[in-house]
Amino acid sequence: MKKSAIILLHIGYWFLYLLLVASFLMAMANKKMHQSLPGIGQLILFTPLSLVTVLPAATGFYSFYTFLFTRFLNKRKIIKFFVAGIITVVLCGMLPVVILSLQLPIGWRITGNIGELGSMTLFLSMLALINGIIGLVMRGFITWYGDIRLKEELKRRNYEVELALIKSQLNPHFLFNTINNIDVLIEKDPVKASAYLNKLSDIMRFMLYESKSNQVPLGRELTYIEKYIELQRIRTSNPDYVVYDVKGHSGNFMIEPMLFIPFIENAFKHAEHKKSENALRIEFEIQPASILFRCENRYSHEANTKPDHIGLGNELIKKRLELLYPGKHQLTVIRQDGFYKVSLILDLNEN
Numbered sequence: 001m002k003k004s005a006i007i008l009l010h011i012g013y014w015f016l017y018l019l020l021v022a023s024f025l026m027a028m029a030n031k032k033m034h035q036s037l038p039g040i041g042q043l044i045l046f047t048p049l050s051l052v053t054v055l056p057a058a059t060g061f062y063s064f065y066t067f068l069f070t071r072f073l074n075k076r077k078i079i080k081f082f083v084a085g086i087i088t089v090v091l092c093g094m095l096p097v098v099i100l101s102l103q104l105p106i107g108w109r110i111t112g113n114i115g116e117l118g119s120m121t122l123f124l125s126m127l128a129l130i131n132g133i134i135g136l137v138m139r140g141f142i143t144w145y146g147d148i149r150l151k152e153e154l155k156r157r158n159y160e161v162e163l164a165l166i167k168s169q170l171n172p173h174f175l176f177n178t179i180n181n182i183d184v185l186i187e188k189d190p191v192k193a194s195a196y197l198n199k200l201s202d203i204m205r206f207m208l209y210e211s212k213s214n215q216v217p218l219g220r221e222l223t224y225i226e227k228y229i230e231l232q233r234i235r236t237s238n239p240d241y242v243v244y245d246v247k248g249h250s251g252n253f254m255i256e257p258m259l260f261i262p263f264i265e266n267a268f269k270h271a272e273h274k275k276s277e278n279a280l281r282i283e284f285e286i287q288p289a290s291i292l293f294r295c296e297n298r299y300s301h302e303a304n305t306k307p308d309h310i311g312l313g314n315e316l317i318k319k320r321l322e323l324l325y326p327g328k329h330q331l332t333v334i335r336q337d338g339f340y341k342v343s344l345i346l347d348l349n350e351n
Contacts, residue, residue: 006142009138009142013134013138017057017131018053018054021053053127055092055095055096056092056093056095056096056124056125056127056128056131057127057128057131058131059091059092059095059128060088060089060092060127060128060129060130060131060132060135061128061131061132061134061135062135063088063092063132063135064085064088064131064132064133064135064136064139065132065135065136065138065139066139068081068084068085068088068132068136069135069136069139069140071084072084073136074143085129085132088128088132089125089126089128089129089132090121090125092124092125092128092132093121093122093123093124093125093126093127093128094121094124094125096124097117097120097121097124100120101117150323153323154323154324177235178196178200178231178234178235179200181196181234181235182196182197182200182234185234196230196231196234199227199230199231200231202224202227203224203227203228203231206220206224214256215254215255215256215257216254216255216256216257217250217252217253217254218250218251218253218254218255218286218291219250219253221255221257221258221259221260222246222250222284224261225244225260225261225264225282226244228261228264228265229242229244229264229282232268238277240277241271241277241278241279241280242279242280242281242282243277243278243280243281243282243283244282244283245281245282245283245284246283246284246286247283247284247285247286248284248285248286248287249286250286251286253286253291253348255291255346255348256324256325259321259324259344259346260293260295260344262317263293263295263317263342263344264282264295267280267282267295267296267297267340267342268280268297270297270299270340271297271298271299272297272298272299279297279298280296280297280298281294281295281296281297282294282295283295289347289348289349290345290346290347290348290349291345291346291348292343292344292345293342293343293344293345293346294341294342294343294344295341295342296339296340296341296342297339297340298338298339298340299335299338299339299340317331318331321344325346325347328346328347328348329344329345329346329347330343330344330345331343331344332344
């Protein structure tokens with residue numbers, strides 16, 4: 001939701017609130033109900049409107065709207081939320097009572113009518129609670145509406161991501177080189193050529209069909225990556241320049257398809273010194289509730305002048321991760337000592 005719409009929503013709510021309070025006080029004045037009120041009631045009726053009605057309402061509303069929602073409710077800390085909410089409404093009710101009691105004679109504050117102050121505190125605390133609940137509902141609505149817009153944006157951008165991924169991976173240069181290499185192998189080693197051709201077929205099938213699913217098994221994703229790396233190896237006379245290592249077991253993990261391949265594909269594209277060993281390193285470390293992915297490659301200083309090392313674009317990849325794994329990922333991209341290093345941690349703990 002746009003910021004201007006949120007501001008108008010707040011202004012509209014407080015306008016209606018003040019209108020309701022003013023109408024209530026005018027009705028009380030017209031019916032001369034204030035004549036039957038005790039001293040503290042008279043004080044409530046004729047004290048400035050902003051102190052008695054707006055102060056606890058506003059403090060309660062925005063305490064729930066901002067602090068309690070983001071700190072506790074949004075993080076599903078329900079018990080802490082209820083405890084903090086009770087403390088908040090009591091403090092919001094006590095604040096105007098303390099200010100009002102200072103206007104009363106010292107003797108009145110010393111001698112009594114503590115019950116009236118307690119009743120007033122309870123009444124204002126309830127007022128703060130009601131406005132706090134309304135604040136929660138409003139914040140929840142804004143968050144829900146924002147999530148809908150975010151999902152719509154994800155669907156729209158998904159087409160761009162999928163097209164960019166397919167274009168990036170199934171580009172003619174990669175396909176032609178791979179097919180030509182397999183063609184050369186047909187005469188030298190037909191069995192090996194057939195194996196590579198099957199790997200290429202599996203990669204294309206995965207990218208064109210299986211990657212359309214919302215999630216795929218982690219093991220299937222790793223198999224796809226391994227086959228992709230093997231096809232890249234046959235394009236060079238030094239296959240040892242690539243190091244691929246997987247630690248841990250994929251188990252029953254399900255992940256979004258093709259999360260890691262943009263980094264791997266661009267590492268191959270920009271890797272230098274392919275005649276040396278360990279010019280490109282790809283590692284997966286699978287833990288009980290997370291996945292650590294590392295990808296690093298040597299690069300030349302000329303490549304460093306390019307504005308975007310990742311073909312899909314840093315911002316596009318970051319946005320995809322934020323949409324798919326909000327608050328459950330950590331992406332680090334650095335250039336250091338002649339290496340371009342990518343580190344991605346995915347938190348797969350559902351709790």
